Amino acid sequence: xxxxxxxxxxxxxxxxxxxxxxxxxxxxxxxxxxxxxxxxxxxxxxxxxxxxxxxxxxxxxxxxxxxxxxxxxxxxxxxxxxxxxxxxxxxxxxxxxxxxxxxxxxxxxxxxxxxxxxxxxxxxxxxxxxxxxxxxxxxxxxxxxxxxxxxxxxxxxxxxxxxxxxxxxxxxxxxxxxxxxxxxxxxxxxxxxxxxxxxxxxxxxxxxxxxxxxxxxxxxxxxxxxxxxxxxxxxxxxxxxxxxxxxxxxxxxxxxxxxxxxxxxxxxxxxxxxxxxxxxxxxxxxxxxxxxxxxxxxxxxxxxxxxxxxxxxxxxxxxxxxxxxxxxxxxxxxxxxxxxxxxx
Numbered sequence: 001x002x003x004x005x006x007x008x009x010x011x012x013x014x015x016x017x018x019x020x021x022x023x024x025x026x027x028x029x030x031x032x033x034x035x036x037x038x039x040x041x042x043x044x045x046x047x048x049x050x051x052x053x054x055x056x057x058x059x060x061x062x063x064x065x066x067x068x069x070x071x072x073x074x075x076x077x078x079x080x081x082x083x084x085x086x087x088x089x090x091x092x093x094x095x096x097x098x099x100x101x102x103x104x105x106x107x108x109x110x111x112x113x114x115x116x117x118x119x120x121x122x123x124x125x126x127x128x129x130x131x132x133x134x135x136x137x138x139x140x141x142x143x144x145x146x147x148x149x150x151x152x153x154x155x156x157x158x159x160x161x162x163x164x165x166x167x168x169x170x171x172x173x174x175x176x177x178x179x180x181x182x183x184x185x186x187x188x189x190x191x192x193x194x195x196x197x198x199x200x201x202x203x204x205x206x207x208x209x210x211x212x213x214x215x216x217x218x219x220x221x222x223x224x225x226x227x228x229x230x231x232x233x234x235x236x237x238x239x240x241x242x243x244x245x246x247x248x249x250x251x252x253x254x255x256x257x258x259x260x261x262x263x264x265x266x267x268x269x270x271x272x273x274x275x276x277x278x279x280x281x282x283x284x285x286x287x288x289x290x291x292x293x294x295x296x297x298x299x300x301x302x303x304x305x306x307x308x309x310x311x312x313x314x315x316x317x318x319x320x321x322x323x324x325x326x327x328x329x330x331x332x333x334x335x336x337x338x339x340x341x342x343x344x
Contacts, residue, residue, distance in 0.1 A: 047109055047286045051082040054276060055100065056114045057093040063228065063312060067143040067274050068114040070306045074297030079289070085114075093119040098130035100279065107279040109286030116145060116274035118182060121326070124334045125182060126344045137282050138326060140294035140318035141275035143307065147188035147245040148227045148256075149176075152215060153238050160243040160262040163222065164198050173201040176222040177211040182333075182342045184272050185211065185224045188245045190336060191266045192259075215239065227253060228311035245271065247315070251308040269328035270336075273315070291318040 052075075056068050065087065072083040088096040097113050100106050113136075120136065122129035149160060157163040167174045178185040185208060193200050203220055205211040208229035215223035216238060223230065223239075231252055233239035243262040244250055259266050276294065278287060297303055298316035307314040317325050337343050 047283070047289060048079055048081045050110060051084050052079070052110050052112065052290075053084045053086050054112045054114050055096055056085060056087050057089060057091075057096045057119060058087065059089050060087050063143070063145065063226065063310075064114060064116055064274050066310045067307075067312055068276075070303065070310070070312070071142045071276070071294065071297060073306070074300050074303050075290075075293045077300070078293040078296040094122065094130050101131050101135050107281050109278065109282050109290065111278075112139065112290070113277045114142075114274070115277050117272040120277060121330055121333075124330055124337055125342060133326065133330070135280055136277040137280045137287055138319070138322040139276040139278055139287060139290045141273045141315055141322050141325060142294075143274045144246065144313045144315045145184045145272040145274060146227060146250075146313045147184040147224060147271070148230060148241050149188070149192075149243055149245075150212075150215065150223045150225065150230050150234070150239050150241045151221065152218070153240050155221065155240065157222075157242065158240075160257075160259065160264060163242060164192075164196060164264065167198045167200060170199065173199040174222060175201045175203050175220040176224050177203050177205050177214040177220040178224045179205060179208045179211050179226075181340075182337060184245070185226060186340070187270055187272075187333065187336060188266075189222075189224045190340060191270060192264065195266060196264060212239070231311055246313055250311070250313065251304075252311050267332050269325065270332045271329075272333075273322075273325060273329060275317075275322060288319075294318050 054068050054072055056065050058064050068085050072085050076083040090096065097115065097119060100111055100113060118125045121133045123132050149163065151157045151163065157166060176189055178189065180186065181204065189200050189202070192198055203214070205214055208225040211223055211225050212229050212233060214220050216233065227241065227244055227250060230239055230241055234241045234253070241253060241256050243257050243259050244253060245259050245266060247268050249256065249258055278290070294316060295318050298314065304314055
């Protein structure tokens, strides 16, 4: 009887230990599940595990929007995750970036911004602004807003040099049409004038399309615009594009030299970059993955094909190199903006 009782006591103690260990496992599992539910699974999920959105603060259909959509398509491929483009125009392109920067829950890498020129560097253009460049983390550039100088097909100017020589010899400045103040179509002739002493008269229009129409109607002798607005006219024989302000020739205009090739070197850093940004406090791993995805996208042979098809100029630079590019852009554009009276 004594042996049996002792044996029963030992078995009971072992069972209690096993039950205690089992209960410990259950409690730990429950704790993990609770934390996962509280944080929506993001505490343990690898970025990205849900769609990434690229907000475009401009209307659909323009060069910036098209750049965003081409890049989103290829980023999705290399992230193995959906990348969605969402247009949120309004407030001159400032309202939505400002809202994203103020909304902390959007600083996790899943909300990005497609920005260029004034909307990423507002302090260059105005004294009062909703944010500054340092509020952003540059993820990567997609394209450049390039420029060109064009004349009517029956113009005596066959080359950019012909035009510059004629302008210098003219008794009064030659009129040129251009679009947005402070944009590449405005900056290009200003740089040309300042660098080479070319007297020009600025005639602003509402957009590149109106600016091109002014040239076709004979309202001006010269048009400064994004080449995309003039390529159909150039190919149709009604307009002659003399040169493009770009790092290299355009695929859509293989017969047209760059400014550099035409003998008129201007700083490429002055071209407005169009790229993707995140709030400055984005998690480091998310920023690196996004930049790497952009770099891989740019190496995809179909990426360049899609960009060229839309007459866009691909120019992908990521991370710190992109930050450096933006600083160079600011150092050149800042003084020009003040000189032409655009700093308000």
